[in-house]
Amino acid sequence: MLALTYQGSKDVRVEQVPDPVLQADDDILLRVTATAICGSDLHIYRGKIPMVKDGDILGHEFMGVVEEVGRGVTALRPGDRVVVPFVIACGQCFYCDKALFAGCENTNPGRGAILNKKHSTAGAGLFGYSHLYGGYPGGQAEYVRVPKANVGPIQIPQVLRDDQVLFLSDILPTGYQAAVNAELGPGSSVAIFGAGPVGLMAAASARLLGAEQIFMVDHHAYRLRFAQETYGVVPINFDQDDDPADTLLKATRGHGVDATIDAVGFEAKGSALETALTAVKLEGSSGKALRQCIAATRRGGVVSVPGVYAGFIHGFLFGDAFEKGLTFKMGQTHVQRFMPELLEHIAEGRLQPEAIVTHRMPLAEAARGYEIFEKKEEDCRKVILVP
Secondary structure, eight states: OEEEEEOSTTOEEEEEOOOOOOOSTTOEEEEEEEEEEOTTHHHHHTTOSTTOOTTOBOOOEEEEEEEEEOTTOOSOOTTOEEEEOSEEOOSSSTTGGGTOGGGOSSSOSSHHHHTTOSSOOOOSEEBTSOGGGTOBOOSSBSEEEESSTTTSOEEOOTTSOHHHHGGGGTHHHHHHHHHHHTTOOTTOEEEEEOOSHHHHHHHHHHHHHTOSEEEEEESOHHHHHHHHHHHOOEEEETTTOSOHHHHHHHHTTTSOEEEEEEOSOTTOOOOHHHHHHHHTTSOSBOOHHHHHHHHHEEEEEEEEEOSOOOSOBSOOOHHHHHHHTOEEEEOSOOHHHHHHHHHHHHHTTSOOGGGGOOEEEEGGGHHHHHHHHHHTGGGOOOEEEEO
16 A cells, blocks of 8 residues: 655655554554644654654544454444544543543553653554554555554544544544633633644634634744634734733733643744753753743633643743642543544534645645645645545
8 A cells, every 4th residue: 555654854755565454353444535744743754753763654633434344343344434533542441431542551552661661651552653652553544454443433424524524533622622621611711822733723612612812823924814814813923923921911901811722832943042952852842832821821720732742841930830820731632532522513513624724635745745734835734635
């Protein structure tokens, strides 16, 4: 089959690779009908994620048609059309029982051992996202093996198009969980840092939950313009405003917003010191976006972090967070928990996640898709690949 493989920093290639096969009784084989390039795929593309090996198949946002099922699969049969969550969860462990699927204990075979850690922080296995998360081949391919198929994939009605439901795999539940974690509701105010796909889905979710005032901070004018036109956000371009938090405080009578959402993550452009520390591996992440969130959130408010972070952060300002009594909620998305309700919102027309798509390309052109997305060419917001 054809699949997009990692060959080094900013070097991905569509190549012929062996077809996947069933390996466990609860596996399915999926013929991929649509897959997408995620913002977190760019961390891998830039060589920022450890334990990615040459030849690894990337991609964790995908859907398709079931081709073959293991003898232990009871939830699906060949011909079913499904979206697959990027988190692989067993459905039976301590964390799955609490609907904390991203913390699954049984789907990441390495966990702490592969990092030589006594106390593991690694959670569930993820598709196409390094051997840190289990080394599972991803879905930017013609076919993919899907483990734990009785727990993850959700069946899709034929009346809904692929592009309407594809983002149930990751960015829609990720943005929605961020908005839920931010405790948004009717009358709330929120500032979303980052107008990429997750930030846009957080804005859509904030509107769905009834937020009254949504600010969005980014430095790409075309993304801010889209967010303003589509979700009614108040745009703040940090290329023109070097202290968005101060602007947010002035806009909220000095209090700050009820919640902030950091949809940027560890590759936020930080200070010269942070850049230097990151280069020599003394620091894993820039803290600039988080510092802005802490400053912009009102006392007793919430900082919600769907953005990916790794390692140490310089200048976290924990004392400021303490004095303000802030709550932090973060982590990988418990996708399986949110998929059914979000599918219902899509079916009823309350959410239109496909609105953010700007590029639809054949899988064979995936390398060019990565380049366009990474460089923000052609006003790119989101790329869908079709095998």
